[in-house]
Amino acid sequence: MTKSAFESYEKVYWAKSKPIGFVFSFCSLMGLAVGATMVYQLLHMDVTFHLPAYALLMSIGYQRQRLEMIVFTEGLILSCLGFPLAWLVGAFLCGLVVSYTSLPMILSPQMVVTTFLLILFMCSTSAMLAMGKIKDADPADLFQ
Amino acid sequence: MNSVHDVANPSVLAVGLNHFYGDGPERMHVLKDICFEVQPGEFVTLAGPSGCGKSTLLTLIGGLKSVQSGSLDVLGCSLKGCSPSLLNGLRTKIGMIFQSHHLMEFLTANQNVQVATEAVIDRSFRARELRCLELLASVGLKDRANHYPSMLSGGQKQRVAFARALACNPQLIVADEPTAALDAKTGRDVVAILRSIAKERSISIVMATHDPRVMDMADRVIGIDDGRLLAPA
Ligand SMILES: Nc1ncnc2c1ncn2[C@@H]1O[C@H](COP(=O)(O)OP(=O)(O)OP(=O)(O)O)[C@@H](O)[C@H]1O
Ligand SMILES: [Mg+2]
Numbered sequence: 001m002t003k004s005a006f007e008s009y010e011k012v013y014w015a016k017s018k019p020i021g022f023v024f025s026f027c028s029l030m031g032l033a034v035g036a037t038m039v040y041q042l043l044h045m046d047v048t049f050h051l052p053a054y055a056l057l058m059s060i061g062y063q064r065q066r067l068e069m070i071v072f073t074e075g076l077i078l079s080c081l082g083f084p085l086a087w088l089v090g091a092f093l094c095g096l097v098v099s100y101t102s103l104p105m106i107l108s109p110q111m112v113v114t115t116f117l118l119i120l121f122m123c124s125t126s127a128m129l130a131m132g133k134i135k136d137a138d139p140a141d142l143f144q
Numbered sequence: 145m146n147s148v149h150d151v152a153n154p155s156v157l158a159v160g161l162n163h164f165y166g167d168g169p170e171r172m173h174v175l176k177d178i179c180f181e182v183q184p185g186e187f188v189t190l191a192g193p194s195g196c197g198k199s200t201l202l203t204l205i206g207g208l209k210s211v212q213s214g215s216l217d218v219l220g221c222s223l224k225g226c227s228p229s230l231l232n233g234l235r236t237k238i239g240m241i242f243q244s245h246h247l248m249e250f251l252t253a254n255q256n257v258q259v260a261t262e263a264v265i266d267r268s269f270r271a272r273e274l275r276c277l278e279l280l281a282s283v284g285l286k287d288r289a290n291h292y293p294s295m296l297s298g299g300q301k302q303r304v305a306f307a308r309a310l311a312c313n314p315q316l317i318v319a320d321e322p323t324a325a326l327d328a329k330t331g332r333d334v335v336a337i338l339r340s341i342a343k344e345r346s347i348s349i350v351m352a353t354h355d356p357r358v359m360d361m362a363d364r365v366i367g368i369d370d371g372r373l374l375a376p377a
Pocket of ligand 2: 199200320
C-alpha cells in the first residue's frame with residue numbers, strides 16, 4: 001500500500017465507518033438549520049417592526065421587489081458580518097483541540113470558503129422566507 | 145377658483161364610484177354613487193363626520209385600493225382594473241400626507257425627504273440632496289435639515305412630511321386630516337404653507353378634514369355624509 005492510498009483509506013475510515021465522522025457532519029447540518037431559523041426569526045421580526053415604514057415606501061411608489069431586495073441585502077450583510085467572527089471562534093477552538101489532543105486538525109482555506117458559501121446560502125434562504133412578511137405592509141392602513 | 149384649471153383634463157374624476165368592505169351579510173356599503181372632479185391646481189377639502197368614508201375615498205384616489213364599482217380617473221389614468229405596476233407608477237406622481245407624519249425615526253429630516261426622491265428622480269445623490277434642502281427651506285425648515293424627528297415639534301414633523309410629499313414633483317396631493325394632531329394656529333400655518341406651494345406649482349390637493357379651522361382655506365369644500373356627497377350649499 002502506498003502512502004497516499006493509506007492516507008485516503010484512513011480518512012474514509014474515520015469519516016464514514018466511525019461514528020465520529022457522522023456526528024461531525026450531523027452537527028454541521030444542525031448548525032446550519034439552527035442558524036437558518038435564527039436568521040429567519042431575526043429578519044421576520046425586523047420586517048414586522050418596520051411594516052409601517054415599508055407601507056410608507058409603497059405609498060411613495062417603491063416597487064415590492066425593491067423592498068424585498070432590502071430584506072435580502074440585510075440577510076447578506078448578516079452573513080458577511082457573522083462570518084469573520086465565526087471564523088475566529090472556529091480557528092480558536094480548532095487550535096484548542098489540537099493543543100489538548102494533538103489531533104491533526106487543520107482549518108484549510110477550502111473549508112473556510114465552503115463554510116462561507118454555506119452561511120451565504122443559509123442567510124439568503126432565510127431572507128427569502130422572511131420577505132413574505134412584506135405582503136402584510138398595506139399603504140392603505142396609513143390612512144385612518 | 146384657480147386660473148390654471150384645465151376643464152378638459154381634471155386631476156381627479158369620479159363617476160358613480162361605490163366601495164364596499166366585507167362579504168355576505170357583513171358587507172358594508174361605504175361609498176355610495178360618488179361623482180365629483182378636481183381640477184389641476186384646485187384645493188378641495190372633503191368634510192364630514194367620522195366614519196363617513198373620507199379616508200376610504202382618499203385611498204382609492206391614491207391608488208392604494210382597487211376600484212370595485214364605478215369609474216375613477218386620476219391624473220389621466222383610469223384606475224378601474226388598473227395593473228399593479230401602473231398603480232405603482234401613478235403613486236410616484238401623487239404626494240400623500242397622513243394624519244400621523246410617519247417619518248422614519250432613524251433618518252434625519254433631509255434623509256426622510258430624500259427617501260421619496262429615490263423612487264422617482266433619476267439624479268445624482270448630491271442633486272437630490274440639494275433638492276431636498278430646497279424643499280425643506282420652502283416649508284421653513286432649512287435649519288432643521290439634519291435633525292432627527294425626535295428633535296422636532298409636531299408641526300415641524302408634519303412640515304417635513306409635506307416636504308416629503310412634494311419631493312416627487314407630484315401633480316396631486318392627497319392629505320388625510322394632516323392637522324388632526326396639531327393645535328389651531330400650527331394647523332392653519334402648515335396648511336397655508338402647503339396651499340401656497342401647491343398654488344405656485346399648480347398641484348391639486350384633496351384634503352380630508354373635520355377641522356373647521358382649516359376648511360375655509362380650500363377653494364371648495366365637498367361635504368360627505370354616510371358615504372354620499374352632499375349637494376353644494
Ligand atoms: N378595512 C376596513 N374594513 C372594514 N370596514 C372598514 C375598513 N376601513 C374602514 N371601514 C369602515 O368604513 C367606514 C368609513 O371609514 P373611513 O375610514 O373611510 O371613515 P372616515 O370618514 O375617514 O372617518 P374618520 O373621520 O374617523 O377618519 C367606517 O364605517 C369604517 O368602520
Ligand atoms: Mg379617516
